[in-house]
Amino acid sequence: MPTIITLIYYLLVGFFSVCFLYNFIKSKKWSxxxxxxxxxxxxxxxxxxxx
Amino acid sequence: MNPTVNWRKWLFGLIFLAVLIPAxxxxxxxxxxxxxxxxxxxxxGVKKLSNYFPGIKGSINDAKIYILGEDSxxxxxxxxxxxxxxxxxxxxxxxxIIENAKMKAGRILVIPTANPxxxxxxxxGGAYPPDYSIKxxxxxxxxxxxxxxxxxxxxxxDPEVYIHYxxxxxLAYMDVRNQNRTWPGRHxxxxxxxxxxxMTQLIRQEKIDLVIDLHEAELQYPxxxxxxxxxxxxxxxxxxxxxxxxxxxxxxxxxxxxxxxRGLSHREIGDWTEAIPLxxxxxxxxxxxxxxxxxxxxxxxxxxxxxxxxxxxxxLFEKLDEKGWPVDLRVGRxxxxxxxxxxxxxxxxxxRLIEAEEIPRYSEVVxxxxxxxxxxxxxxxxxxLFFE
Numbered sequence: 001m002p003t004i005i006t007l008i009y010y011l012l013v014g015f016f017s018v019c020f021l022y023n024f025i026k027s028k029k030w031s032x033x034x035x036x037x038x039x040x041x042x043x044x045x046x047x048x049x050x051x
Numbered sequence: 052m053n054p055t056v057n058w059r060k061w062l063f064g065l066i067f068l069a070v071l072i073p074a075x076x077x078x079x080x081x082x083x084x085x086x087x088x089x090x091x092x093x094x095x096g097v098k099k100l101s102n103y104f105p106g107i108k109g110s111i112n113d114a115k116i117y118i119l120g121e122d123s124x125x126x127x128x129x130x131x132x133x134x135x136x137x138x139x140x141x142x143x144x145x146x147x148i149i150e151n152a153k154m155k156a157g158r159i160l161v162i163p164t165a166n167p168x169x170x171x172x173x174x175x176g177g178a179y180p181p182d183y184s185i186k187x188x189x190x191x192x193x194x195x196x197x198x199x200x201x202x203x204x205x206x207x208x209d210p211e212v213y214i215h216y217x218x219x220x221x222l223a224y225m226d227v228r229n230q231n232r233t234w235p236g237r238h239x240x241x242x243x244x245x246x247x248x249x250m251t252q253l254i255r256q257e258k259i260d261l262v263i264d265l266h267e268a269e270l271q272y273p274x275x276x277x278x279x280x281x282x283x284x285x286x287x288x289x290x291x292x293x294x295x296x297x298x299x300x301x302x303x304x305x306x307x308x309x310x311x312x313r314g315l316s317h318r319e320i321g322d323w324t325e326a327i328p329l330x331x332x333x334x335x336x337x338x339x340x341x342x343x344x345x346x347x348x349x350x351x352x353x354x355x356x357x358x359x360x361x362x363x364x365x366x367l368f369e370k371l372d373e374k375g376w377p378v379d380l381r382v383g384r385x386x387x388x389x390x391x392x393x394x395x396x397x398x399x400x401x402x403r404l405i406e407a408e409e410i411p412r413y414s415e416v417v418x419x420x421x422x423x424x425x426x427x428x429x430x431x432x433x434x435x436l437f438f439e
Contacts, residue, residue, distance in 0.1 A: 002206075005208065009208050030059055030063075033059070033060060033063055037063055037064075037067045039344060041074075048075065049077045050075045051075075051172075051204075
């Protein structure tokens with residue numbers, strides 16, 4: 001069971017990482033672009049198992 | 052797309068990568084830093100926790116066990132460093148024993164990194180350094196800084212409430228990753244619980260008499276400069292405490308393990324195995340919440356003006372002056388305490404004698420430094436060199 005929960009957790013992290021990246025590309029406001037990247041950073045560090 | 056917007060996105064993207072890549076590399080290097088251990092003359096074998104519980108095999112927490120002496124029916128002690136790796140004096144004391152001690156009777160089993168996973172991360176928001184270096188006569192030896200809890204990369208997510216097994220006591224959610232809240236462990240539990248279960252099996256199968264769990268504590272925490280002992284080891288701890296205070300050059304108290312607080316080594320090992328558990332705490336200002344800059348200097352010197360100011364307001368349970376609490380002093384306290392505990396144990400139980408030599412005591416470590424007792428891995432034969 002813990003393995004399945006961990007797997008779902010990583011799927012969620014991956015899903016939201018794609019969402020942030022998509023919104024960054026689509027956004028036309030510089031403040032939002034910056035915000036999406038700042039939020040994306042810890043998600044990628046976790047997804048790549050760095051932190 | 053507007054060319055200005057396009058240009059801006061590329062710029063932001065490059066800045067993002069300029070932050071992500073160095074940070075990622077730094078975290079990766081810190082997590083994978085190999086710490087050399089040179090087997091001393093007393094080491095007769097190296098095992099892993101999976102030798103006692105196969106369920107931990109393949110996990111980062113399949114910790115190494117360094118065995119000093121032969122199994123000749125005499126006594127055995129298990130020394131745990133790095134249950135909380137952010138408390139470095141315990142790990143360094145364990146290192147010095149592995150690299151220097153010789154056995155005259157009985158055995159010492161040492162696990163210098165009892166929670167390897169916790170040694171690969173630092174506290175989120177704590178601004179910890181990734182590692183620290185100890186000066187030695189042959190150069191510097193680098194160690195991972197570590198944290199109190201297992202790395203979330205190895206055990207995640209945490210539950211809403213951690214229910215301790217088998218007491219069913221409710222504890223703080225993150226303590227499901229705290230190795231000193233998951234004793235006696237669970238064979239089908241989470242990684243940290245499995246690690247404690249493996250160590251419980253080791254204690255039973257190797258017929259361990261004493262378990263000494265080496266820790267450090269913040270000065271604003273009342274359990275400090277003390278030996279915390281299970282009730283069945285009261286005589287041993289009291290006698291050792293008196294001897295240490297009289298002969299070793301520093302004072303150390305004794306506290307009894309509370310029955311109502313579950314999951315701690317000094318309680319559960321005593322309840323679930325034949326061994327007597329003792330947990331030792333030295334002062335580490337690095338851990339205090341009111342500390343200033345959290346760097347390697349603070350970790351190794353124990354000098355901090357903000358924690359001192361807390362002391363002036365009567366908020367500390369241990370003295371702190373301009374000299375601080377240098378790591379040599381803290382390592383020396385652990386080593387002298389171990390020497391006296393083993394001597395006292397051997398006097399109380401001559402049938403389970405544990406006699407070691409070449410373990411430096413407090414005055415020697417303070418005089419010569421911790422690094423003096425660390426061996427040069429470059430000069431070690433390949434079969435006597437291991438990595439944590």
